[in-house]
Amino acid sequence: MTEVAADPRSAGTVSTSRGNSGPAAHAAPTVDVAALGEQLLGKWADIRREARELAGRPELHKIEGQTHVDHRARTFGQLKFLVDHGAVHRAFPAALGGADDHGGNIAGFEELVTADPSLQIKAGVQWGLFGSAVMHLGTAEHHAKWLPGIMSLEIPGCFAMTETGHGSDVASIATTATYDEATEEFIVNTPFRAAWKDYIGNAANDGLGAVVFAQLITQGVNHGVHAFYVDLRDPDTKEFLPGIGGEDDGVKGGLNGIDNGRLHFTDVRIPRTNLLNRYGSVDAEGTYTSPIASPGRRFFTMLGTLVQGRVSLDGAAVAASKLALKTAIQYATERRQFNASSHTDEEVLLDYQRHQRRLFTRLATTYAAGFAHEQLLQKFDDVFSGAHDTDEDRQDLETLAAALKPLSTWHALDTLQECREACGGAGFLIENRFASLRADLDVYATFEGDNTVLLQLVAKRLLSDYAREFRNVDIGVLARYVVGQAAGAAIHRTGLRQVAQFVADTGLVQKAALALRDEESQRALLTDRVQTMVAEAGSALKGAARMPQDKAAALFNEHQDDLIDAAQAHAELLQWEAFTEALAEIKDPGTRKVLTWVRDLFGLSLIEKNLSWYLMNGRLSMQRARTVGDYINRLLVKIRPHALDLVDAFGYGPEHLRASIATGAEKTRQDEARAYFRAQRASGTAPVEEKVLLARKAAAAKPRR
Structure with missing residues (x-):
């Protein structure tokens, strides 16, 4: 009896006991794993390699079984680790310390899922949503004022778009930002419970600021959904500022390293200049102007920047x-x-x-x-x-x-x-x-x-x-x-x-x-x-x-x-x-x-x-x-x-897999078991199976002619 090959790549394909006429019986092609792996890394291969090296670091790995409180604290600390290692600024303007590399930024960012999905998504909230909204919906004045703090994590923030009563239907959100000409301020309100901002990352604990999406109303006209920068908490006490409240979403089905929460606003006043006005502006007198005449096209253009x-x-x-x-x-x-x-x-x-x-x-x-x-x-x-x-x-x-x-x-x-x-x-x-x-x-x-x-x-x-x-x-x-x-x-x-x-x-x-x-x-x-x-x-x-x-x-x-x-x-x-x-x-x-x-x-x-x-x-x-x-x-x-x-060819090592059954431990166990039974058979001390004994007895009991 020919034993099955020990090499797992050919295991079960060369045993003569199987009458195999499959791949091993013919000249088969081989895969150039290194070249295929390079192709799979794509255009931003070097950035992916850097990101994978970082994601393989124990400091960024999820610790299974942590309470959601401890997991949240660990994940926030990991954001600082990413900042210190230059892993999150590639898409931001070079003038502010970024690299203007949008594709490379995403290529590196998505590799964080191998370390801990909570880290990936919390980083996405901070720099991919909150920071990107300021960058893509704001203008140079906004960039200079807020992006350095967002990039350094001095200003942890929220992307406050989704509402309890409106998720995918962003155009119908109910939060309002009404312009007050007398004070040159917008007044932000969530007029009823369904208008609360919900499932918002960084809202429960860490967020000091937020980009809040609301219906812009000025001179009695609703100009549709726009984005506004709103300070949420006192940086020293971490308490909500006047007129702002919220709740913790609590434990979720997953991603418990992220402090998702709810936010609501009651007559919260923000300066007129806090409107992120790349696609729509309001002057001191309350007159609205936009480079895009069509309200529908303007709305989809604004959302498109966040794709x-x-x-x-x-x-x-x-x-x-x-x-x-x-x-x-x-x-x-x-x-x-x-x-x-x-x-x-x-x-x-x-x-x-x-x-x-x-x-x-x-x-x-x-x-x-x-x-x-x-x-x-x-x-x-x-x-x-x-x-x-x-x-x-x-x-x-x-x-x-x-x-x-x-x-x-x-x-x-x-x-x-x-x-x-x-x-x-x-x-x-x-x-x-x-x-x-x-x-x-x-x-x-x-x-x-x-x-x-x-x-x-x-x-x-x-x-x-x-x-x-x-x-x-x-x-x-x-x-x-x-x-x-x-x-x-x-x-x-x-x-x-x-x-x-x-x-x-x-x-x-x-x-x-x-x-x-x-x-x-x-x-x-x-x-x-x-x-x-x-x-x-x-x-x-x-x-x-x-x-x-x-x-x-x-x-x-x-x-x-x-x-x-x-x-x-x-x-x-x-x-x-x-x-x-x-x-x-x-x-x-x-x-x-x-x-x-x-x-x-x-x-x-x-x-x-x-x-x-x-x-x-x-x-x-x-x-x-x-x-x-x-x-x-x-x-x-x-x-x-x-x-x-x-x-x-996918290129993920043990530090990314972190699964005991992918370490070769099972092969060691199986080889040990096979060696044990092989030695037992060779020694002649193996016990006889009952069904074999019964078969022998039945054969012996048959009358001979």
Whole structure:
């Protein structure tokens, strides 16, 4: 009997007892882990390396089991550590000690999630929200007055936008800032309980100042939501200033290193110059002016400057998924369970098809999300550096962030849960971090834009783009398009295309599978689904703009679910395209081949997930649909020998994983157990199993002829 190889990268793939004809039986490609790792680091590789070195420091690591009071104190102290090590000022103006490096700032910031998500988010509140609001919504006077203190942490602050009664609907917040001409002051009020600012980081304990979003009212006119700088507490006593009050949100489901709280304002007077007036000003007499005439466009421009929160959450979610998969796949190459193919050796978990399915499909999605995030980060840097900063560029950035952030944050939660389950009871131990990370990342699906609401924004953009295609075309072009759509639908619904495809598929199953493996076939299927869903929604909503408001709202609501599905399909297509474009940059043939298998696994998993749509809409024949799962299973076998290389390329070391089951301890235990039983068998002292003894007795009792 040939023992299973001790090397976990090949464990279970070379045993002659299994009659293996898989990857080890043929010349297989290899992965250049170093080169792939460099590609995954992206444009800001050096900054990511610096950030990872810092995140690996024990001073920044979460201490599991701390009370929320102690965790908060530790996290605030860690902010000072970040300041002292120059880790948080990259995006700020060079004139104030920053580096004007917007993309690099986000690349470094999102790596903090590996140390402690509470630290990442509290740093994000201080410098990514509070500081960025002053920088992007204020002017030079505001920068000089407040940014040095914000950058040094002399002024810990809050980003007071969300209200108890209004979360994602920022335009409808109820806090007001009414201008008093007599004193040249704004009077800030939260007129009722639902208008309290809620879930605000740094509000419960640490915040001395806040950027407060309120409806700007002057001369009896409401000019919509604007941002105001408001001092909250006395720096010496840390008590609220007159007219300001608040509450502690208390213990949360995660992120308990952050002192989230509520704020309310009663006739709080602030100087007129505390209006962050880049996009709207009020002079001493109370006259309002703005460089953007349209109130709607002005509102979305102001909010658009704060898109970096969504960008950074997208990247942080991808990083958390990488941590989880590195730990789970490492453990699965070492942990053994059940001796299915051998009388003496148990199988490593990663040799089971179902285990490969649950981990490799999520690994493929993580690669896709990572490549898409790098494109989002480049787009963000292009806009905020001024390299490509038109209105269209900003709209594209906002739409891309709104598309990718929901997918990556949902994926991170799903991956953490699946990896936890894949590691059994060991995965549930806090020391292995799955449960802790999942709790901390849970709210990522909600803040910086609720995921479902963000996808609705993407859907509206898709609809507007769809409508714009036909806004200026003549009737003849539109008529031909409608006829073409109708003809296409008729072909699908009458089965003509199914019949044609069935003929093409006749023969070997592999023939159909090869077609699905083809890059252009995957692109066509994924793209067609998005285009069809958007076209159907656009057709259903045609004329809604001319309806009474209530009827238009009812019609939109009737198709809301379809629109969100279309937006998600669009975002998945963006990830697939980003993955495909990244393949073209890989120079090493072996690495490119393995990554192509991973890309195919991602694409076919999307098709499999939506197989009912492709069947109902006639895009796939029943025969070809049956091959999707089979081909996915064949890809799992191909990817199996490269699983550790693929997660090693993520570049996270033990100081980032901090999971005992990812240290090799399980392999040591398993090797010890195997050696013990091997020695016992060799010595002849191994006890006889009862079932073997009974079998012997039964054989001996049979009459001989």
